[in-house]
Amino acid sequence: MKAIVINQYGGSDQLVEKELPTPELADDQVLVELKATSINPIDWKMRAGYLKEMLPYDFPIILGWDAAGIIKKVGTSVTSFSVGDKVLARPATTPRGTYAEYTAIEENLVSKMPDNISFDEAAAIPLTGQTAWVALVEIGKIKEGDRVLIHGGSGGVGHLAIQIAKYFGAYVAATASGKNEELAKSLGADQFINYQEEDFEQILSDFDFVLDTQGGEIQEKSYNILKKGGTLVSIVAPPDEEKAAEKGVLTGYFFLEPTGERMKALAKLIEEDHLKPIVGKTFPFTQEGLREAHDVSENESIPGKVVIHID
Structure with missing residues (x-):
């Protein structure tokens, strides 16, 4: 072959x-x-x-x-x-x-x-969909009414994460470059932050969940928009546990172990036009x-x- x-x-x-x-x-x-x-x-x-x-x-x-x-x-x-x-x-x-x-x-x-x-x-x-699912559903346990921030909302993981979060009834804010504002909103983002012109840390507060797809300074700032008891999950770098404890938030970081059950759950969302x-x-x-x-x-x-x- x-x-x-x-x-x-x-x-x-x-x-x-x-x-x-x-x-x-x-x-x-x-x-x-x-x-x-x-x-x-x-x-x-x-x-x-x-x-x-x-x-x-x-x-x-x-x-x-x-x-x-x-x-x-x-x-x-x-x-x-x-x-x-x-x-x-x-x-x-x-x-x-x-x-x-x-x-x-x-x-x-x-x-x-x-x-x-x-x-x-x-x-x-498969890979990005399962990554978003693990972060939001299995670790974050997001539910209706939760306030969720997706960094990199137009990216491979981010564009699916917006749709999954909306399916579960969350209020979704997403960061991306200005050229992708229309795309992020079309996927269901309730609030869009153009990271090239705006600082999400100055705009958002009292969030239940952050999906970090960037690491570095973005991850550091993300602690400050979470409410006590909120969750920060990173797919790029392990969160600082000391800072998390200081802020009273939970953290998650993982290397994806794929499953067929998760794959089938995503396929069902696609079939029902909840995920594109x-x-x-x-x-x-x-x-x-x-x-x-x-x-x-x-x-x-x-x-x-x-x-x-x-x-």
Whole structure:
């Protein structure tokens, strides 16, 4: 099968096309013919070598951890899926990712794909959607009437987080650049803060929850807009526990462990038109396409997700 791999750590020019064997299936896996995948920060952080101690894989490494495609084969113990099913998944973190024509995924990580989205849109959901769900629902336990701030409201995680928070009945404020105000409001944001011109710390107060997608000074300031007993969850850097205790707020930080149940919950929201993934840019499944996609994801501010379309 065709795959785009890295044979050593470095820049986007390390992404090269390579022929590899189609994956062998374990009893509990399905073989998915991929129709689309998407780029996440873990992809280019892994490529650059930032995660080599945490994830010490042997080369060649196939990056990519978003899958949308069609099941071509099922393992002997698989009962929930059949050949021909359209599916989406955030596969387990392994060195055999989704920049490939085929990937093997455990049955318990897979969900059937809703009929009302394309493969490209489906590929924009699994990793970022589950990340937003864990932060808001499992850690934040948001509920109707909660005041929620989403930093980076037009980004891969942020644009889904706004919609999930609205589904649960929250009042949602979102930060983004001015050009993305219309987008954030169309997703359901009740209040928009243009971070290029406004300081959210001076505008907001008494919030129940903050989703930090930026870290650094943004995270530091976020403590000051939370009410006592509020929650700050970061997906980029562990919050300062000392400061949290001083402010009387709860914190969360996690490395996503994907589940099929969570994937199915997100698929249900999509089916019911409560959740719509945004594809900001699409690139072809070629060596050059992946290199460009990495450069855009790493260096440009794109609304939604950067997606790889696989013919």
